[in-house]
Amino acid sequence: MPKKKILTxxxxxxxxxxxxxxxxxxxxxFIAQGLTDPTGVFGTLKNLEKNIPKNRLIEMPTSENGAxxxxxxxxxxxxxxxxxxxxxxxxxxxxxxxxxxxxxTSFLSxxxxxxxxxxxxxxxxxxxxxxxxxxxxxxxxxxxxxxxVIAPTFPGDAKGMFLSAIRDNNPxxxxxxxxxxxxxxxxxxxxxxxxxxxxxIVKKGNHFTVLCVSYMVIEALIAAKYLExxxxxxxxIDLRVLRPLKLDKVFKSINKTKHLMTVxxxxxxxxxxxxxxxxxxxxxxxxxxxxxxxxxxxxxxxPSSRGSIKSHYPSSEKIIIEIGKSLNIDLLKIKxxxxxxxxxxxxxxVPNNSFKGPF
Amino acid sequence: xxKNISMNxxxxxxxxxxxxxxxxxxxxxxxxxxxxxxxxxxxxxxESTAVGVxxxxxxxxxxxxxxxxxAHYLAKNGNLKSMISEIYGKSTGCIGGRGGSMHLSDLxxxxxxxxxxxxxxxxxxxxxxxxxxxxxxKNISVSFxxxxxxxxxxxxxxxxxxxxxxxxxxxxxxxxxxxxFTHLNERQPxxxxxxxxxxxxxxxxxxIDASDVTQxxxxxxxxxxxxxxxxxxxxxxxxxxxxxxxxxxxxxxxxNYRDKSENDKWIKKKCAIKSLDNILIKKSKYWPxxxxxxxxxxxxxxxxxxxxxxxxxxxxxxxxxxxxxx
Numbered sequence: 116m117p118k119k120k121i122l123t124x125x126x127x128x129x130x131x132x133x134x135x136x137x138x139x140x141x142x143x144x145f146i147a148q149g150l151t152d153p154t155g156v157f158g159t160l161k162n163l164e165k166n167i168p169k170n171r172l173i174e175m176p177t178s179e180n181g182a183x184x185x186x187x188x189x190x191x192x193x194x195x196x197x198x199x200x201x202x203x204x205x206x207x208x209x210x211x212x213x214x215x216x217x218x219x220t221s222f223l224s225x226x227x228x229x230x231x232x233x234x235x236x237x238x239x240x241x242x243x244x245x246x247x248x249x250x251x252x253x254x255x256x257x258x259x260x261x262x263x264v265i266a267p268t269f270p271g272d273a274k275g276m277f278l279s280a281i282r283d284n285n286p287x288x289x290x291x292x293x294x295x296x297x298x299x300x301x302x303x304x305x306x307x308x309x310x311x312x313x314x315x316i317v318k319k320g321n322h323f324t325v326l327c328v329s330y331m332v333i334e335a336l337i338a339a340k341y342l343e344x345x346x347x348x349x350x351x352i353d354l355r356v357l358r359p360l361k362l363d364k365v366f367k368s369i370n371k372t373k374h375l376m377t378v379x380x381x382x383x384x385x386x387x388x389x390x391x392x393x394x395x396x397x398x399x400x401x402x403x404x405x406x407x408x409x410x411x412x413x414x415x416x417x418p419s420s421r422g423s424i425k426s427h428y429p430s431s432e433k434i435i436i437e438i439g440k441s442l443n444i445d446l447l448k449i450k451x452x453x454x455x456x457x458x459x460x461x462x463x464x465v466p467n468n469s470f471k472g473p474f
Numbered sequence: 475x476x477k478n479i480s481m482n483x484x485x486x487x488x489x490x491x492x493x494x495x496x497x498x499x500x501x502x503x504x505x506x507x508x509x510x511x512x513x514x515x516x517x518x519x520x521e522s523t524a525v526g527v528x529x530x531x532x533x534x535x536x537x538x539x540x541x542x543x544x545a546h547y548l549a550k551n552g553n554l555k556s557m558i559s560e561i562y563g564k565s566t567g568c569i570g571g572r573g574g575s576m577h578l579s580d581l582x583x584x585x586x587x588x589x590x591x592x593x594x595x596x597x598x599x600x601x602x603x604x605x606x607x608x609x610x611x612k613n614i615s616v617s618f619x620x621x622x623x624x625x626x627x628x629x630x631x632x633x634x635x636x637x638x639x640x641x642x643x644x645x646x647x648x649x650x651x652x653x654x655f656t657h658l659n660e661r662q663p664x665x666x667x668x669x670x671x672x673x674x675x676x677x678x679x680x681x682i683d684a685s686d687v688t689q690x691x692x693x694x695x696x697x698x699x700x701x702x703x704x705x706x707x708x709x710x711x712x713x714x715x716x717x718x719x720x721x722x723x724x725x726x727x728x729x730n731y732r733d734k735s736e737n738d739k740w741i742k743k744k745c746a747i748k749s750l751d752n753i754l755i756k757k758s759k760y761w762p763x764x765x766x767x768x769x770x771x772x773x774x775x776x777x778x779x780x781x782x783x784x785x786x787x788x789x790x791x792x793x794x795x796x797x798x799x800x
Contacts, residue, residue, distance in 0.1 A: 144608065170608055176638070181597050181631030188601020191586070192536070193609065211628075215591055216598065223577050223587070225569050226797035260798050284800035 120301035125267075126158045128274035128302060129291075133159075133197060134166050135306045136281050140195065143281065144171045146186050147199035156199045157237070157296055179208035183234070187216050187286075191228040195281060203236040203290075204247050210255070217286040218261030232286040233277075238380065239293045240330070240428060241464035245419035251381030251412065253328070254390075256288045257357040264357040265311055266290035266329040266380075270300040272355060275309025283311065290357075292330035292380065294466040313361040316368065320348035323438055324368040324375045328354050328387050331378040337431035341452045342438060349438065357387060362394055366401060373404040374441060378429055379411030386411050408437045421464040432456060479688055481757060485764070487529060487687050488750050491521040493772045494545045495747055497554065500776050501544075501561065502723035509784070510561045512574035517545035519717035522746030523648045524549035526690025527616065527710070530698055534584060535614045538599040541590035542648075542716075543578045546618050552580040554779045564786035571789045593619060593626035596645075600632045603641035603707075614701060616644045622653040624668055625661055633675040636707040643707040644697055645672070648684070650716040655731045672709035684714035685744035688753075715740035 123131070137143040145163060147156055150172055155161045163172055175182045179200070186196035200206050206213065213234065220228050236256075239248040257264045263285050267273040273295070280287040317332055318339055325335045332353045339349050350368050369375050375395065377388030388409040395401055413427045426433070432453060439449040461467050479487070498516045505514065517524065524545035528537070531550070539546040547557055552568065560567030561575045568580045576590040586602065589595040599617035606613050623629045624647065636643045647668060651658045662668075672679035678700055682693045690712060697708040717740075719726035727737060754761040 173604070173639075176631070176634055178631035178635065180628050181600075181635055184594070184597020184628065185601035185604060185632070185635060188598035188603075188615075189605040189608075190601070191598070192602040192605035194605045211591065211594065212597065215589065215594055220587070221797050221800045223569060223573050224579055224581065224797075225572070226800060227581050228579075228587070229800040231800075263799075 118303045118305060121304050122299055123270050123302050123304075124296065125270045125273050125291075125298045126296040128270040129277045130159050130161055131304065132274045132277040132306060133281070134162065136278055137167050137171070141171070142193060143195045143197065144173055144189060145197050145199070146173045146175050146182055148175050148177060148201070150174050156201060157293070159235075159296070160199065179205050180212050183209035183212035184216065186232055187212060187220065187230055190230045190232045191220060195231045197233040197235065197281065199235040201237055202248050203238050203252055204250055206234070206236050207252070213256070213262070213286070214259055218259045221285065222261060229284040230286045231284045233280050233289060234286065235289045235291060237291045237293055238329075241294075241424070241466070243419040243421070243464065244417065246416040249417040251379070253288075253290045253357055253381065254386055257360075257387070261286070262358060263287040263311060264290065265355060266292075266357060267355055268292075268295055268298070268329050268332045268353050270298060271302045272309060272315070272353070274302060275307050276311060276355070278306055278308040279311050282308065287311070290329060294330050294333070297466050298333070311356055312359070313356060314364045315353045315355055316350065316364060317353045318349070318351040320350040320372070322347050322372060322374065322442065323349040324352065324365065324372045325349050325378060325434065326352045326354060326365055326375065326391060327378040328357070328380045331380055331429060334429065334431045335378060335434055337456070338434035338438070341431070341435055341456050344452055344455070345444065345448045347438065347442065347444070354387065360390070362391065365391065366395070366398065369395065369401055369403065373402070375403055376408040376410065376434065376437060378434065379409070380429075381412050382414055383409050383411035384414060405441050408441060410434070410437060421462070424463060478692060484688070484750065484754060484757070487525055487691070488747070488754060489768055489772075490525045490529070490549060491687060491747050491750070492768065494521040494524070494548050496769070496772050497548065497776055498544060500780065502718065504780070505723035511563060512561060512576070513721050514561065514575045514723065515542040515721050516718045516723065517542055519740065519745070520648060520650060520684070520714045521545050522684045522687040522690055523646065523712045523714055524618070526684070526687045527644070527646055527694045529691055530694040531614065531616065535616060536584045536586050536599065536602050537616045537618070538586050538595040538602075539578070539588040539618045540592065540595060540620065540623075541576050541588070542620070543588035544575070547578045547580065547585050547588070550585045551583045552578065552585050554775060555782045556580060558779045559783040559786050562783040562786070563788060564783055565789040565793070566782065566786040570793065572794060593623045593628040595619075596623065596629055596632045600636050600641060600643055603636065603643045604639065607639070607641060612642075612702070614642050614644055614698060616646060618646045618648060620653070621647060621649040621651065621658055621668065622661070623647065624671060630675070633672065633677055633707070633709070637675045637677050640705045641707055642701050642705060644694075644701060645677070645707060645709040647709070647711045648714055649711055650714050652716060652720070652732070654720040655729070668711045669709065677707050677709045679709035679711065681711040681713065683744075684712040685740075685746050685749055687746050687750055715744070717741055
């Protein structure tokens with residue numbers, strides 16, 4: 116009998132995945148600053164103390180590279196650490212351990228040592244996050260052989276993929292967009308695993324393939340709604356797994372639509388879109404009708420003021436404009452649609468109208 | 475200091491140090507043949523630190539090392555054939571030739587990993603100790619690093635963590651005074667004693683002159699006793715000297731970056747192998763003839779190991795695609 120689904124946020128979904136699995140597996144340990152704080156890393160680590168023995172909850176001093184190295188040392192000696200950073204930028208201090216040790220220990224031990232490690236990196240957006248709390252640096256990690264990199268968007272995927280990440284014998288970087296934490300969906304309360312392979316088609320369409328990373332899927336879904344008003348049906352693909360990168364579904368979709376747009380969370384230069392487009396062009400089987408479109412964050416550091424972030428983050432508006440241009444849609448039609456979009460939008464620096472933090 | 479150590483064990487210590495010396499000298503001798511095609515950081519002059527510490531360890535204790543790891547590997551009973559083959563880049567190496575001299579690892583003796591980035595393996599040792607604590611095991615994690623690691627933030631992160639979490643870590647700082655060509659005085663405050671950094675992290679510590687291996691043995695035993703009794707880390711500073719160039723088989727004293735008097739002091743007067751040899755000569759009239767036998771035995775083992783490495787096959791490039799992921 117199918118289990119009853121319950122409305123769950125992304126943050127609650129991964130919290131469930133971690134707690135349920137950690138109750139079953141005594142080798143799972145948690146490492147973070149403010150691990151058992153009342154807010155518990157934006158609620159994602161809520162109720163840890165109630166469910167997991169204290170000796171497996173490692174409150175970490177402010178030592179990011181140390182935290183990662185210690186997690187690797189624990190992983191190669193039988194533990195499965197889950198390390199959480201409140202913002203991705205803190206992991207820059209831990210790149211040495213992530214790249215030199217986490218990614219290479221299996222290789223340098225001929226597979227005798229394994230690094231079952233989950234590294235959670237949270238990307239901020241809006242509410243004045245500014246230059247050092249809003250960066251999307253997922254390509255740095257995706258560049259490194261030996262790491263796996265996932266970026267689930269929806270609560271259902273997040274829960275299943277999180278479970279697979281915990282059970283994986285490799286270091287898995289989990290990219291969590293802060294605005295994804297608030298997304299709600301009906302999912303089953305018990306744990307299930309979703310393999311860490313490949314993209315997922317989120318919305319079917321025949322006119323344009325729009326490949327998105329993480330929260331950009333939501334921007335694309337909003338754009339799709341308005342584009343439908345003028346008869347354009349886009350196919351939205353949630354990339355979900357950046358490494359190992361498997362693009363079969365993307366190639367198949369492009370063969371159908373003959374149009375491609377990539378939507379990066381971060382900067383476009385050397386971004387996810389760059390890699391996808393390179394792979395598309397290296398396959399002679401694919402012929403696009405128009406030059407592909409690559410959008411992402413504006414090529415500058417993120418300003419804090421909401422006055423200056425207009426057109427900084429890639430948005431549904433940008434997606435509509437670029438697709439309209441590419442398909443030679445009458446500008447008046449596009450303008451009409453954008454007007455409607457603007458009318459229904461929440462303020463530029465919050466994920467939705469009811470948003471009151473935390474940030 | 476040798477009073478606490480039996481004659482038999484003194485001989486063992488000598489054997490172990492002398493074996494490392496002769497292995498390293500053989501590497502230096504053959505390096506110009508260009509068959510060992512990776513950087514080598516020789517342990518000549520620093521044998522006592524590895525031997526003195528490892529002499530006190532159990533097989534189940536875990537050791538982590540850095541770029542200068544040959545002595546640590548051999549002292550922890552790492553297989554000589556596997557080490558030489560690894561340096562020769564052969565498939566019979568301890569990790570199949572994929573690491574070379576700077577990445578020695580032999581899990582059969584719990585010589586866990588060597589990482590050539592300064593300080594990089596220290597958190598692995600600490601994390602291992604955390605794991606042992608959660609599993610309620612008694613094993614000690616040993617982290618070997620040089621004096622330059624003191625300048626790395628990660629060492630302080632690790633000391634702080636090991637201290638507050640009461641982890642059974644033995645930090646071993648081998649102070650050979652030089653980071654490549656640069657003396658300690660140009661890198662760290664002259665008046666600061668390295669040991670004081672440990673006490674600043676509330677970690678018990680001791681500084682030992684590494685020219686006397688028996689002092690290292692006694693100091694390590696004291697440290698291990700402390701670690702077990704208090705469930706807390708300990709920090710050893712072992713003052714030693716690198717005889718050869720930082721990386722490679724040669725002497726580089728013609729570059730004049732080290733004082734001649736300092737050089738003479740450590741090489742002529744403070745050689746730990748020579749010191750122990752003198753003790754053994756005083757203790758036993760049979761020692762000189764025993765020493766000749768030991769030397770013969772070691773040299774034979776070395777020739778066998780080098781021949782084994784030379785005859786072994788190079789790994790295929792196909793093999794290097796394995797184990798990128800578990």
